[in-house]
Amino acid sequence: MIVWINGAYGSGKSTCTYELNKRLPNSFVYDPENIGYFIRKNIPLDLHEPNFQDHTQWRIFNYEMLKYLSSAYQGTILVPMTLIKRQYYDEIIGRLIMDGIQVNHFILYAEKETIERRLKKRFERGTWAKSQIEQCIYAFNHIITEEKITTDDKGIDQLVEEIAYQSNLDLIKDSRGAFKKIIDRYTTTLKQIKF
Numbered sequence: 001m002i003v004w005i006n007g008a009y010g011s012g013k014s015t016c017t018y019e020l021n022k023r024l025p026n027s028f029v030y031d032p033e034n035i036g037y038f039i040r041k042n043i044p045l046d047l048h049e050p051n052f053q054d055h056t057q058w059r060i061f062n063y064e065m066l067k068y069l070s071s072a073y074q075g076t077i078l079v080p081m082t083l084i085k086r087q088y089y090d091e092i093i094g095r096l097i098m099d100g101i102q103v104n105h106f107i108l109y110a111e112k113e114t115i116e117r118r119l120k121k122r123f124e125r126g127t128w129a130k131s132q133i134e135q136c137i138y139a140f141n142h143i144i145t146e147e148k149i150t151t152d153d154k155g156i157d158q159l160v161e162e163i164a165y166q167s168n169l170d171l172i173k174d175s176r177g178a179f180k181k182i183i184d185r186y187t188t189t190l191k192q193i194k195f
Contacts, residue, residue, distance in 0.1 A: 001070075001076050001077070001102045001103075001104065001167065001169075002066060002070060002076075002077045002079060002096065002101060002102065002103045002104070003020070003076060003077070003078050003079065003103075003104045003106070003163065003167055003169075004079045004081065004083075004093060004103055004104070004105045004106070005017050005078070005079065005080045005081075005106055005108060005163070006081065006082060006083055006105060006106065006107045006108070006140075006144070007082060007107055007108030007109065007110075007136070007140075007151075008082065008108075008110065008115050008132065008133055008136035008137065008140070009082055009115075009119070009128075009129035009130075009132055009133075009136070010115045010116075010118045010119040010129055010130075010133075011108040011109070011110050011115060011118070011136075011151060012108050012110075012118065012151055012156065012159065013080035013081070013082070013108055014080045015156055016080070016108065016156060016159050016160055016163065017029055017078045017079075017080040019156055019157075019160045020078055020160050020163065020164065020171075021078055022174070022176075023160065023164075023171040023172050023174055024075075024076055024078075024164070024169060024171060024172075025075075025172060026074065026075035026076065027075050027076040027077075027078055028069070028073060028075055028076070028077055028078065029078045029079075029080070030065070030066065030069060030077050030078065030079050031079075031080065031081070032058070032062045032079065032081045033052075033081065035052075035058050035061050035062055035065075036052030036053070036055075036058055037052075039052055039055050039057055039058055040052060053083075053085070053088055059088055059091045059092055060091075062092055063091060063092045063095050063096065066079070066092070066096055066101075067095075067096060067099060067101065070096070070101045076167075076169060082132075082136065083144065084135060084136055084139035084140070084143065084144065085139075085143070086143050086144060089144050093105055104147075104163075104166065104167045105146065105147055106147045106148075106149055106163055106166070107140050107144065107145075107146075107147060107148045107149065108149055108151045108159065109140055109148040109149060109150050109151060110150070110151045110152050111137075111152055112133050112134065112137060114151070114152045115133050115136075116130065116133065147166070149162055149163070157174075
């Protein structure tokens with residue numbers, strides 16, 4: 001099974017994904033962004049698209065990798081990635097579903113003010129992520145709308161449990177103390193900061 005966690009940049013996708021990974025035995029985090037960075041490092045600058053998702057190769061490679069993983073890996077594949085264009089959703093998630101692969105897709109949905117506050121916590125002001133907020137909110141209200149989970153008033157633990165429940169996944173008990181959870185989540189957040 002693939003659990004795809006969608007949402008605006010700063011909505012908590014990565015934090016949720018890595019928390020799920022800690023509590024789901026036999027799970028693996030697959031990050032499609034890595035393919036974007038690979039493409040950017042391996043083509044001339046004048047061929048760069050403003051958004052690496054606009055490279056056809058990004059969509060093809062991620063579809064192929066997820067198809068391969070779903071057949072070769074017997075655990076749960078966790079994918080944190082914002083997708084707001086229906087075409088791109090169809091080219092990756094839609095194709096996987098057409099192949100008979102179970103993809104549980106969730107949108108972590110929040111109001112603009114909530115997302116801005118979260119991005120400030122990541123020290124992202126005036127960034128590309130912030131400039132995409134309204135476009136993401138529009139897309140999740142009008143283009144890709146299925147399985148929205150409103151996150152404005154929910155903590156990470158609640159989101160993790162809701163995703164697991166809706167995906168029929170059994171979480172192990174979280175034996176970390178409050179301080180360890182904070183450190184783990186802070187570390188995940190730091191990894192998401194793009195300079």
